Amino acid sequence: MIVLNLTCSGGHHFEGWFASADAFTEQSEAALVVCPTCNNAEIMRLPVAPMVRRRAAEITPSSSSRDSAERALVQQTLVQQTLARLAADADDVGDRFAEEARRIHYHEIPERSIRGQATLHETHALLEEGIVVLPLPAKKEDLN
Numbered sequence: 001m002i003v004l005n006l007t008c009s010g011g012h013h014f015e016g017w018f019a020s021a022d023a024f025t026e027q028s029e030a031a032l033v034v035c036p037t038c039n040n041a042e043i044m045r046l047p048v049a050p051m052v053r054r055r056a057a058e059i060t061p062s063s064s065s066r067d068s069a070e071r072a073l074v075q076q077t078l079v080q081q082t083l084a085r086l087a088a089d090a091d092d093v094g095d096r097f098a099e100e101a102r103r104i105h106y107h108e109i110p111e112r113s114i115r116g117q118a119t120l121h122e123t124h125a126l127l128e129e130g131i132v133v134l135p136l137p138a139k140k141e142d143l144n
């Protein structure tokens with residue numbers, strides 16, 4: 001999953017979560033992506049902000065209280081689907097998760113999606129350093 005910084009033709013900046021850059025292109029062409037401020041469907045991408053580098057306060061999917069409950073539900077479903085896909089696409093680094101997340105955060109290695117196991121202590125340490133980690137439900141095969 002990627003977080004895209006978006007801007008409408010009216011110059012409002014906001015962000016959206018998408019499974020991929022292609023998913024954004026498809027949805028914006030279908031006018032499914034609209035500016036939360038002015039409802040403009042003419043949306044352009046700003047440079048990608050990799051999720052691992054976002055702080056927790058910034059990754060809340062943008063939404064507007066004017067949005068209908070239906071759209072909120074669609075967004076929620078989208079986030080759940082993209083989270084599941086993120087987990088499937090991510091590189092499984094096992095118990096080296098905290099170490100790898102830190103190396104990506106500090107640009108020691110190229111950015112990529114990773115998943116793995118981290119202790120509660122490691123997770124807290126990562127969050128304190130501003131490294132966003134998302135708890136994902138363990139898949140059955142991972143429990144073996």
Ligand SMILES: [Zn+2]
Nearest residue numbers: 008012035038
């Ligand atoms: Zn706008």
